[in-house]
Amino acid sequence: MQRTDSLxxxxxxxxxxxxxxxxxxxxxxxxxxxxVIAEVNRNPKKKPTPYEAKDFMPKETAVEEKSVFQxxxxxxKRLSNVNGSETPSKA
Numbered sequence: 001m002q003r004t005d006s007l008x009x010x011x012x013x014x015x016x017x018x019x020x021x022x023x024x025x026x027x028x029x030x031x032x033x034x035x036v037i038a039e040v041n042r043n044p045k046k047k048p049t050p051y052e053a054k055d056f057m058p059k060e061t062a063v064e065e066k067s068v069f070q071x072x073x074x075x076x077k078r079l080s081n082v083n084g085s086e087t088p089s090k091a
Contacts, residue, residue, distance in 0.1 A: 004076060013069055022068055031056035 020028070034056040042051060066074070 009072065027057055
């Protein structure tokens with residue numbers, strides 16, 4: 001983490017936009033498969049609306065989870081404060 005600069009962080013953020021990774025992306029992939037399996041076995045009389053991937057995603061909790069990148073930014077900020085350097089504030 002000590003060698004990560006803002007350029008590298010920006011590149012990882014851009015890559016994440018193209019190819020999401022991490023546990024949430026894994027949930028999305030599994031939810032898609034589950035929705036397809038459920039849809040081919042759906043009884044239209046009992047459930048007239050089709051299944052969607054979001055039906056199989058974990059429910060959000062009341063506490064908002066920080067994104068991976070927000071955690072990374074916070075960690076870099078803590079490291080810079082420990083090392084005595086200051087991070088520039090956004091105006």
